[in-house]
Amino acid sequence: MKNQIILNLPVKNLDKSRAFFSALGFSFDPRFSGENAAFMNIVDDTIQAMLTTEPFFQSLIDKPLANAKEANELVICLNCESREEVDSLIAKATAAGARIPHPPEDNGFMYDQGFEDIDGHLWNLVWTAPEA
Structure with a gap:
């Protein structure tokens, strides 16, 4: 098993969330980012977060957000x-x-x-x- 943690976090406004975390110094990987999600590096390539729009996040789960x-x-x-x-x-x-x-x-x-x-x-x- 690869030693990697990816947190999936729903966000209301992807652009505002990217700006918020960019202001803290976190970077984003454009290869895994798009209209519905932004792949944020928290600690090099071992801990990341996938910031996803709430509708996209909701499509991945079968219970209320x-x-x-x-x-x-x-x-x-x-x-x-x-x-x-x-x-x-x-x-x-x-x-x-x-x-x-x-x-x-x-x-x-x-x-x-x-x-x-x-x-x-x-x-x-x-x-x-x-x-x-």
Whole structure:
């Protein structure tokens, strides 16, 4: 089995979602992107997200689509290399329109903060001291 994770996330407006994540520094692979989806590289070629329009996403499943602004099924957690990277990504997310649901949590050996993207998906950014 290939060590790769691809998250499929429904979005209301693909162009706005691409702009949001581009502002955070994520890149997109045009080979797997089009009118209904955008293939976003999160961590090189091992972790990606397929942002799909809600109608296209709905065509892939046989149950109702959850509204991520009203209910949550998962939190996407990304490990950062430093506290500064956490703060930098939070600042970029905020500037791009994210909602910040809670203040940063600093436990000394671990520092984290999260954001809600423009479609309501929750992302948590965490740095852990190497010695922890």
